[in-house]
Amino acid sequence: MSQTSIPGYTYGTPQVAPSPVTDADFALLKQTVLLGDEDLRYLRLAGEVLGDQIEAILDVWYGFVGANAHLVHYFSGADGRPDPQYLGRVRQRFGQWIRDTCGAQYDRAWLDYQHEIGLRHTAAKKNRTDGVASAAPQIHLRYLIAFIVPITATIKPFLAKKGHAAADVEGMHAAWFKAVTLQVTLWSEPYVATSVF
Template sequence: MSEQEIPGYTYGAEAVAKSPVSLEDFDLLKKTVLFTEEDEKYLRLAGEVLADQVDEVLDLWYGFVGSHPHLVHYFTNLQGEPDSDYLAAVRKRFGQWILDTCNRPYDQDWLNYQHEIGLRHYRTKKNQTDGVQSVPIINYRYLIAFIYPITATIKPFLEKKGHSADEVEKMHQAWFKSLVLQVTLWTNPYLRPEDY
């Protein structure tokens, strides 16, 4: 599926608001998590490794979410039942997110889209992208807590293409650092500007 065929995927679109985080502050965040050009290189390698495994990764992650009622709750309708159309729409964007994490330059467009993702988890835009009636927010605590399973479960996929243990570890560390950066950016709408 091409990017243009993914419902609600607006990366680089004019409609995406500019991130309140400046590129200068973003550079400081990257320094804080020790994210370097080497990490960019290994994320690109991870992108090559994961490109034909995206559906398998999503099957694992969706199985994890689906097996925990407190997580699938965020994709339920007003009757408390999982909304399969909502889950399917988000899955398409989630797959593209894997590729974007690895392949996109971390520039202003990328920074802006991270802010958009944060808004879509918060009351500001939750449910709007897919026109659904679901719970109004993904609670802050689960953004933070989700860093671990999304980091831990990616490693076996990074190991599948015959790269050395050192290369796999470098890809995994780059992924971990990127995820911490992204979740940090996603939490912006949850906090008062002076506290962020």
Template sequence: MTATAIPGYDYGTAQVAHAPLSLADFELLKQAVMFGPDDERYLRMAGEVLADQIDDVLDLWYGFVGSHPHLLYYFTDGQGHAQNEYLAAVRRRFGQWILDTCRRPYDQVWLDYAYEIGLRHHRHKKNQTDHVQAVPHIHFRYMVAFMYPITATIKPFLAKKGHSPEEVEAMYQAWFKSVVMQVALWSAPYVASEDF
């Protein structure tokens, strides 16, 4: 499935909210996580490595969420009934997010979509994209906590294509920096604008 055919994937469209962070502020955020041109290069390499492993990565991540009822809860109706169509729809966008993390330029369009992802986890827009009746809000603590599993579990996948240990580590560090930046951006709806 191409990115444009993924339901609810609105990257670069007018449906995406404008991020509350300027490009100048975004550059400072990059500096704060030590993200530079080498990281962009290693993320491109990671994208090549991960492209044919997306389903395996998602199987691992979904297995993790599914094995923890307090995380799976956010994909339920609040009464313990999983919303399987919702899980499937999010999975397709999650796979595209992996590719976007590695392949897209980190420009205004990328910045806006990172903010949009945060809105879709917050009561502002959760459930609206897929028109579901699931739990209406993901608690902020899990936004931050999920940073670890989606980082720590990626390294074995990066090591599967015969790159040197140094290249694998560089791809991993670039991924880690990007995830930290994105979680910071996803946090914007949870934080008072004057505090963000």
């Protein structure tokens, strides 16, 4: 599937508003999560390892969400029931997010798209991308942050499936954790006042 055929995927397009995070603050965030050149190498390796496993990964993540009523609520229609079309569209973008996480260039286009993703979790933009009338007008910040754990814990078995040395699996897993934490930190920006971010 090409990136352009993914509904609502607007990375690098004029539809994406600029992130208010400055380059200097972004550099400090990367420094704070200890994201360095070695991590970028491991993320690229993770991209190779995970590339043909994305649907299986999404099955695990969607299984986790579906097994927790408080999480699947965010994918519900106006009637409060899970919206299959909405879930399907988000799934396509979620798969692309795995690819983008592993291949991130950490440039301005990437930073701007993190801002867009953050906005799409808030009342400012949630449901608009897919034209959904949802019972959930936003995703609460507490679950955005807490979701770092299942997204990180469940990826490790997939990183280990291709027979890489244990040290390389650990390196990929650590890099993934740093990359996910960095992204969720950036996604939290639209939730809070600029003065406290």
